[in-house]
Amino acid sequence: MVVKSQIKFIKSLQQKKCRIQNGMFVAEGIKIVQELLNSNIKAHRIYCTDLEILDDITDNVQQVSESDLKKMSSLKTPSAILGVFYIPKQGEIDCTDWVVALDDIRDPGNLGTIIRLCDWFGIHSLVCSPYTVDCYNPKVLQATMGSIARINIVYTDISDFIKRSKMPVYGAFMDGLNIYSENLQKKGILIMGNEAKGISQELEVVTDKKVSIPQFGANSTESLNVASATAIILNEIRRR
């Protein structure tokens, strides 16, 4: 049995304000819930329609009916499991390797895809400007496919971080140097800009090297989507 107030509380966590107030977020689906349970992120409570889908059953796992799970869910077609987790403390940014910095990424799908890319390419720290979409937004979590459990995501002022880090700063621009022929350092900060406006002027002035992905199509082509561009640049960094 799930009481109404629990359902109301879980639904409230779909809003960023309530997530911050309570220090908790909601993840849905067995893949992501299981990856979070296997990580350092602490679970508050897990609700599922079938206990057998979990590797381990702990005290805070509760079996619920499909209709109750549906009431808690943000999805049109809820999966069999939903977990409420504590938002982890932001860790130290790992400055021994490349760091990705996002300057006001607004689309949840883009942020989720970039988190998944960082995981694939072994980037441990992702720095997000304060106006970047919240990484505990349900649509971001969905797009990460569980990768969020393995990436240290830090919301902070990017230019402050750049000053403190003393690492070389690369930024993705439309008019930068050809990334294929540029020497890339062993470590650095890669700034990716907002979907519509690109990298802000404030960060452009602290960028050491502007890089671009060569274009092979017609000149009228729109820029690449920011998640596609991140995929290509991280691939260029790691393949060398």
Added chain:
Amino acid sequence: MVVKSQIKFIKSLQQKKCRIQNGMFVAEGIKIVQELLNSNIKAHRIYCTDLEILDDITDNVQQVSESDLKKMSSLKTPSAILGVFYIPKQGEIDCTDWVVALDDIRDPGNLGTIIRLCDWFGIHSLVCSPYTVDCYNPKVLQATMGSIARINIVYTDISDFIKRSKMPVYGAFMDGLNIYSENLQKKGILIMGNEAKGISQELEVVTDKKVSIPQFGANSTESLNVASATAIILNEIRRR
């Protein structure tokens, strides 16, 4: 003045069945409408709240009120323009260069992003299996950012096409050869598989070379998103 039946007709084009019946589709937003108007795709009718946003005003442009445009729109926040266009005839597949073939891509955002990637990397023909999401779906169009006007998209049986084309066939697999060190032909077919199931067995058996993108993160990492993987592989093909 827009009559009710016009609004009803435009709304109906949000469904694939009605698009096929009428041979028309709807695009929204000045960027994509203007790119379609500049292309070979024929316009049926353009509705906009402000005529000045268009480069040229032709007979089939009609000024409408914001509230009428809102009634036609599939968007929560409609833009100032909406166009009804004729679905173009599928062109000949250009077998003088690389061709991307999509095996049951279901997510509209992924298809839209891949169309945009083809445009960026100068891939002229995109072959889609019959179960791939319709490229005139409003969410696909939105994600293409106008690139759809420049790519020849052909829905057909991929294995039939492979047999006819006699081009070398590459497929993206989790357990393929390292794409960084593989020789790539000057032209070929690149198959990208379904989001959940990957490339079907039917197409796996006609693949000449399986390729993979090396992974640098923990082993537990989920595969890459199919649009990210397409971005990286097209970049590998073109950079050489």
